[in-house]
Amino acid sequence: MIKIANTQVWVHDQDEALAFYTKKLDMEVRTDVTVPEMGNFRWLAVGPPNQPEVSIVLMAIPGPPLMDETTTAQVHDLMAKGFAGTIFLTTEDCEASYKDLKSRGVEFTEEPESRPYGIDAGFRDPSGNSFRLTQINDIFDR
Template sequence: MIKLSGAQVWVHDQNEALAFYTEKLGMELRQDVTVPEMGDFRWLTVGLPGQETEVVLMAIPGPPMIDEAVREEIRALMAKGFAQTLFLTTGDCQKSYEELTARGVEFTEEPEERPYGVDAGFRDPSGNSFRLTQALPVESA
């Protein structure tokens, strides 16, 4: 069986991202490895306690991996919140919204009733978009 082990988000500053994901979102540090033979490449991952899936906090590489034009395109998409979106689920969107707000997370959209449940949105310091959703129960046929 294939399992999803992780997802990657581009970040402007890995230290700032690590602080946001651990201190504000409540994730835990999983891996922080520097690889000297790859120009001090830093492999940095976090994850939610009790879950195996990791989020890779990837610094935007430069040449020769990515040329400067592509690097700027990634930065532009991040600034608009369109580089990627992470989806988080919760049993109580309003309560999670209040807890995250108290930790300093700035929401772009407050919890709102939707056809699929209650949904809210926020962004990380690099501009990555998050959806926080309390899904309606699935009805069986």
């Protein structure tokens, strides 16, 4: 059976991203390895403590020769707009999670709001990646 092991987000600064994901989102480090043979490429992955089988790779935006300058600029532009992808987080209590994350310094772009599928809020990480924090109602349990 095929399973999801890792997903990836682009980050401007891996150390800044690491601090955000571990200190503000309370995730844990899964892997932090630098490979000298690949130009000191750093594989940095974090994940929620209660989901050890899933990791989010905090990938530095590469330049040439891996990614040409035009593509690098396009990735930066999409990130600045919050359109480089979205991570969907679920919680049993969106209001409580919102208050907890806000007290840790997470800046929300959208406060919790009731929607047909549950209660939903939005925030971004320091690199501009979009997050949805959702308390899902029973609409998806059918």
